[in-house]
Amino acid sequence: MKAALLHGAGRLGVDEVPVPAAGPGEIVVEMRACGLCGSDLEKIRGTYTAAPPVIGHEAVGVVADVGKGVEGIRRGARVFPHHHVPCGRCSACRGGSPTMCPRYRGTNLEPGGFAEHFRVPRWNVERGGVLRLPTAVDFERATFIEPLACAIRALDRAPRRPRSAIVLGTGPMGLLALQLLRLRGVDPVLASEVSRARAGKARALGAAIVWNPRSEDVVAAARRETDGAGVDLAIVATGHVPAIAQAVHAVRAGGTVVLLGVPEAGGRLDVDPSEFVTREVSLVPSNAATETETRRALALIARGRVDVASLVSHRFRLAAFEEAVRVAERAECVKALITP
Numbered sequence: 001m002k003a004a005l006l007h008g009a010g011r012l013g014v015d016e017v018p019v020p021a022a023g024p025g026e027i028v029v030e031m032r033a034c035g036l037c038g039s040d041l042e043k044i045r046g047t048y049t050a051a052p053p054v055i056g057h058e059a060v061g062v063v064a065d066v067g068k069g070v071e072g073i074r075r076g077a078r079v080f081p082h083h084h085v086p087c088g089r090c091s092a093c094r095g096g097s098p099t100m101c102p103r104y105r106g107t108n109l110e111p112g113g114f115a116e117h118f119r120v121p122r123w124n125v126e127r128g129g130v131l132r133l134p135t136a137v138d139f140e141r142a143t144f145i146e147p148l149a150c151a152i153r154a155l156d157r158a159p160r161r162p163r164s165a166i167v168l169g170t171g172p173m174g175l176l177a178l179q180l181l182r183l184r185g186v187d188p189v190l191a192s193e194v195s196r197a198r199a200g201k202a203r204a205l206g207a208a209i210v211w212n213p214r215s216e217d218v219v220a221a222a223r224r225e226t227d228g229a230g231v232d233l234a235i236v237a238t239g240h241v242p243a244i245a246q247a248v249h250a251v252r253a254g255g256t257v258v259l260l261g262v263p264e265a266g267g268r269l270d271v272d273p274s275e276f277v278t279r280e281v282s283l284v285p286s287n288a289a290t291e292t293e294t295r296r297a298l299a300l301i302a303r304g305r306v307d308v309a310s311l312v313s314h315r316f317r318l319a320a321f322e323e324a325v326r327v328a329e330r331a332e333c334v335k336a337l338i339t340p
């Protein structure tokens with residue numbers, strides 16, 4: 001079978017590898033679609049080193065093989081398997097930081113989601129990491145379960161109900177956060193984005209105004225729109241480090257900045273730290289999600305509350321994976337999906 005694999009940081013290949021078999025407690029899924037995520041691109045570039053270099057975690061498909069002892073999952077079932085699952089028992093899990101569980105990143109889809117078939121480890125299967133897809137949810141939309149879950153968790157980590165917000169960076173993650181904010185009644189949701197294609201999508205999905213940070217002073221503009229006070233909440237949905245400083249300055253005194261995008265490694269934040277105290281600005285990072293959020297994400301997608309289908313701008317076959325990576329780096333791409 002074909003699989004797009006990383007051979008060390010930055011070295012990508014579409015290889016011919018054996019089809020995996022399901023060992024005890026495991027399942028094997030025949031991939032039908034897998035979203036190409038910004039973090040995959042960073043792993044391919046070699047700039048994302050916090051996680052193992054396995055690519056493809058927004059994968060969905062049909063169960064092709066069921067290992068001994070697996071209960072409640074049958075061959076032929078349409079599923080979304082979460083690539084990481086926490087233990088639920090350690091201090092991080094009990095303390096409300098399940099994605100910081102030392103076991104969370106201990107397992108992964110094998111050899112990754114960009115493969116014709118992939119194995120889901122026993123750890124993930126046993127702990128409720130495999131969700132059944134209702135017939136109403138097609139595979140394309142189901143690839144958004146994981147990214148939407150990450151956006152849900154990020155918003156949940158922001159204290160209090162915001163009335164106004166800005167989303168910095170309206171790539172797929174920003175567009176999902178934007179829709180969740182609108183669903184929660186936040187008005188206005190402002191945005192900043194350099195890509196015209198992504199800015200257009202943000203407007204279509206409910207952003208009141210989208211500024212281009214290359215030609216406009218986003219902080220001054222956000223303050224102007226909020227009578228000089230600043231917004232309650234800023235969501236940084238880009239890895240571009242200067243956007244974090246903009247977010248700190250765009251929120252009101254007492255406001256919150258949520259870091260949803262993984263900042264480019266090795267960057268430096270240019271903010272006077274006294275601002276955090278004198279203006280009581282909270283910085284809240286959010287990393288990944290768990291089955292709690294993936295279940296909610298699936299329900300929102302199934303009920304049509306979040307438009308995920310219109311985010312897909314490009315589709316590629318697995319054999320053309322390298323071309324998909326090149327296109328996904330371009331400004332006109334919103335979300336690229338890979339199919340077998």
Ligand SMILES: [Zn+2]
Pocket residue numbers: 037038039057058146147
């Ligand atoms: Zn992702």
Ligand SMILES: [Zn+2]
Pocket residue numbers: 086087088089090091092093094098101102103
């Ligand atoms: Zn744990």
